[in-house]
Amino acid sequence: MxxxxxxxxxxxxxxxxxxxxxxxxxxxxxxxxxxxxxxxxSYKRAWSLVEEMNxxxxxxxxxxxxxxxxGGGAQVTETGQEVLRRYLAVLxxxxxxxxxxxxxxEALLAPATKVDMSEEK
Amino acid sequence: MxxxxxxxxxxxxxxxxxxxxxxxxxxxxxxxxxxxxxxxxSYKRAWSLVEEMNxxxxxxxxxxxxxxxxGGGAQVTETGQEVLRRYLAVLxxxxxxxxxxxxxxEALLAPATKVDMSEEK
Numbered sequence: 580m581x582x583x584x585x586x587x588x589x590x591x592x593x594x595x596x597x598x599x600x601x602x603x604x605x606x607x608x609x610x611x612x613x614x615x616x617x618x619x620x621s622y623k624r625a626w627s628l629v630e631e632m633n634x635x636x637x638x639x640x641x642x643x644x645x646x647x648x649x650g651g652g653a654q655v656t657e658t659g660q661e662v663l664r665r666y667l668a669v670l671x672x673x674x675x676x677x678x679x680x681x682x683x684x685e686a687l688l689a690p691a692t693k694v695d696m697s698e699e700k
Numbered sequence: 701m702x703x704x705x706x707x708x709x710x711x712x713x714x715x716x717x718x719x720x721x722x723x724x725x726x727x728x729x730x731x732x733x734x735x736x737x738x739x740x741x742s743y744k745r746a747w748s749l750v751e752e753m754n755x756x757x758x759x760x761x762x763x764x765x766x767x768x769x770x771g772g773g774a775q776v777t778e779t780g781q782e783v784l785r786r787y788l789a790v791l792x793x794x795x796x797x798x799x800x801x802x803x804x805x806e807a808l809l810a811p812a813t814k815v816d817m818s819e820e821k
Contacts, residue, residue, distance in 0.1 A: 581708060581709065581710050582708075582709040583706060583707070583708060583709070583790075583794075584706070584707040584709060585704060585705070585706055585707075585794065586704070586705040586706075587702060587704060587802060587805065588702065588703040588704070588705060589702050589806060589809055590701070590765060590810060590812060591810070591812050592809060594805070608723070614727075623820035628809065634810065635809060635810060636808050636809055636810055637808055637809065637810050638808075652721075658808060661808065662805065662808060664785070665801045665804055665805050666801075666805070667790070668798070668801045669704075669794070669797075669798035669802060669805075670798075672735075672794070672798045672801065673706065673773075673790070673793070673794030673797060674705075674786045675797065676790075676793035676794060676796065676797035677789070677791075677793045677794055678791065678792035680786045680787075680789045680790045681708060681790060683786055684710070684715070684783060684786050684787070684790075685710060686757075686759065686791070687782065687783060688710055688712060688713060688756060688757055688758050688760055689755065689756060689757055689758050690758075691711060691712045692764055698756070
């Protein structure tokens with residue numbers, strides 16, 4: 580199935596599929612480290628993306644208590660939830676608005692090489 | 701000004717801003733090498749993207765005569781023009797459909813650090 584990937588380039592910040600997924604997974608796991616691990620991302624990389632997002636917006640998108648036994652845990656703030664929701668809304672709007680053109684493009688693609696999975700007789 | 705970058709991930713191919721710009725510039729310059737140069741891309745890289753696009757669609761997007769003195773020249777085929785036009789239409793549809801959400805996201809951004817350009821008194 581065809582997918583769209585969308586990056587929003589603000590003058591001062593960038594929001595794309597990676598940061599959106601990270602926010603979503605932090606919300607689910609309550610942990611920056613766990614969210615990063617699920618995305619095969621180093622702890623350092625996940626933290627650096629969170630710091631970048633927190634600095635880019637008026638309010639932090641993720642609040643966290645670093646350290647402590649087992650880590651301090653992290654939450655997606657209300658602003659973080661709003662940013663994620665609006666990013667996903669732009670993506671959904673793009674999908675719907677572009678659907679007819681995407682279908683027309685699909686019709687121009689070369690047929691996929693078929694792998695014959697039927698058993699030999 | 702906020703910009704959108706859009707990648708279309710088909711099952712068998714990918715179409716994004718780089719290939720779209722390359723197609724556009726080949727159309728303008730009549731040359732894969734010149735188009736690549738304008739994008740700070742190596743000749744090899746530009747050719748490889750063209751070959752990838754040509755293989756991905758039923759008809760080639762770029763027709764070219766390799767070699768000869770000064771190179772053979774290249775044209776964007778009708779299919780190539782259609783693919784570029786439809787890609788840009790998806791992008792434009794995404795911009796329009798997502799405009800209100802993007803404006804709401806902009807309002808959540810931290811204010812840009814202002815550089816004072818006024819002369820000292």
